[in-house]
Amino acid sequence: MSIQKKQNDMSTNSALQAAYPWTKAPLLASAPMLNIATAPLAVAVSAAGGLGFLAGGFDISSMEGNLEEAVQLIKGSNSTIREVYATSNILPIGVGFLNWGADLLKAIAAIEKYRPCAAWLFGPKKLPDDLRPWVEQIRAVTGGETKIWIQVGTVAEAVVVAESLDPDVLVLQGSDAGGHGLAQSASIITLVPEVNDALGARQLNPISLIAAGGIVDGRGLAASLALGASGAVMGTRFLASSEAKVARGYQEEVLRASDGGVSTARSTVYDRVRGILSWPSRYDGRGVVNQSYVDAVERGMGDEENRALYAEELKKGDAGWGPNARLTTYAGTGVGLVTEVIPAAEIVANVIEEAKNAFAWSC
Numbered sequence: 001m002s003i004q005k006k007q008n009d010m011s012t013n014s015a016l017q018a019a020y021p022w023t024k025a026p027l028l029a030s031a032p033m034l035n036i037a038t039a040p041l042a043v044a045v046s047a048a049g050g051l052g053f054l055a056g057g058f059d060i061s062s063m064e065g066n067l068e069e070a071v072q073l074i075k076g077s078n079s080t081i082r083e084v085y086a087t088s089n090i091l092p093i094g095v096g097f098l099n100w101g102a103d104l105l106k107a108i109a110a111i112e113k114y115r116p117c118a119a120w121l122f123g124p125k126k127l128p129d130d131l132r133p134w135v136e137q138i139r140a141v142t143g144g145e146t147k148i149w150i151q152v153g154t155v156a157e158a159v160v161v162a163e164s165l166d167p168d169v170l171v172l173q174g175s176d177a178g179g180h181g182l183a184q185s186a187s188i189i190t191l192v193p194e195v196n197d198a199l200g201a202r203q204l205n206p207i208s209l210i211a212a213g214g215i216v217d218g219r220g221l222a223a224s225l226a227l228g229a230s231g232a233v234m235g236t237r238f239l240a241s242s243e244a245k246v247a248r249g250y251q252e253e254v255l256r257a258s259d260g261g262v263s264t265a266r267s268t269v270y271d272r273v274r275g276i277l278s279w280p281s282r283y284d285g286r287g288v289v290n291q292s293y294v295d296a297v298e299r300g301m302g303d304e305e306n307r308a309l310y311a312e313e314l315k316k317g318d319a320g321w322g323p324n325a326r327l328t329t330y331a332g333t334g335v336g337l338v339t340e341v342i343p344a345a346e347i348v349a350n351v352i353e354e355a356k357n358a359f360a361w362s363c
């Protein structure tokens with residue numbers, strides 16, 4: 001089969017630019033990381049010309065407070081996002097949901113009230129059926145102004161979502177990604193071009209493709225574009241931003257770990273020790289290898305004992321993180337490239353600049 005013409009070309013790039021006029025090209029977004037991506041991080045990313053996401057998660061009880069804080073930060077910002085918000089009444093940040101648990105009615109009420117520029121859907125029990133009411137109702141209450149982003153992890157998922165839900169954006173999450181993702185998936189190096197070809201072959205409407213998983217610098221962003229994406233999402237890199245709501249012990253573990261193919265692993269153990277048992281079975285999570293993992297996977301320790309040890313470890317605070325400790329450090333294989341904590345605005349500026357330079361050099 002011949003390689004399909006890249007379907008997400010100028011039209012999808014200009015659709016993104018029209019929807020998010022404050023963003024710089026190429027588009028760089030921060031992931032809606034549960035409990036970590038709160039208002040300060042999301043707003044700092046958008047204020048710097050990226051697209052920041054708040055995490056609504058599966059228990060969206062803190063979402064409204066986060067959105068309210070974001071509004072205040074945006075109103076006090078000296079970035080163009082303040083003007084964008086004042087003139088359009090669209091909140092220049094997105095909100096992410098974990099759909100296996102999130103409450104649709106509460107989410108729709110918050111979206112109607114705050115009008116975020118994007119709603120990111122991920123992890124439904126049944127794909128695509130469970131997402132249909134979300135897509136329809138979000139579009140209905142915002143007149144299509146809140147764009148629909150759906151994170152998927154295989155070619156089959158991308159095709160079924162594109163055919164049945166017509167999202168504005170597909171986030172293609174490869175196996176290098178930190179946090180939760182499909183237990184079985186490929187890296188973005190094959191996922192992005194194969195999805196691009198599959199959508200092109202079916203002549204589906206142009207849908208913007210955004211790459212996720214293992215991207216931590218401008219080289220990764222440039223590579224995403226070369227693979228056929230219109231931009232990239234980073235989670236792990238923003239764990240080491242000044243605005244991430246993350247414990248010092250967690251952040252130090254992100255800085256310490258290197259060689260992410262071996263220092264991180266995909267597993268359900270990190271959920272099991274924390275008593276989070278409701279993720280659909282096709283998902284697991286990538287985190288830095290620690291004692292909970294070693295005990296469960298290499299020593300066959302049962303969940304009950306491992307969970308009790310985890311609960312004890314919580315009492316240690318920051319000292320509870322580390323290779324010989326037990327608190328979870330969700331992070332992707334790019335963790336070895338993350339070596340310093342800097343403001344999110346610097347991360348956005350550096351990564352976009354590096355990506356432009358990488359392209360200029362290769363042309």
Ligand SMILES: Cc1cc2nc3c(=O)[nH]c(=O)nc-3n(C[C@H](O)[C@H](O)[C@H](O)COP(=O)(O)O)c2cc1C
Nearest residue numbers: 031033034122177178179213214234235236330332
């Ligand atoms: C600590 C952490 C928490 C995450 N939480 C969420 C979440 O709540 N919802 C979601 O859709 N994705 C979540 N993700 C996955 C991201 O959306 C994204 O796919 C991933 O971070 C990309 O890979 P990277 O970490 O290598 O950049 C999380 C990732 C990390 C690292």
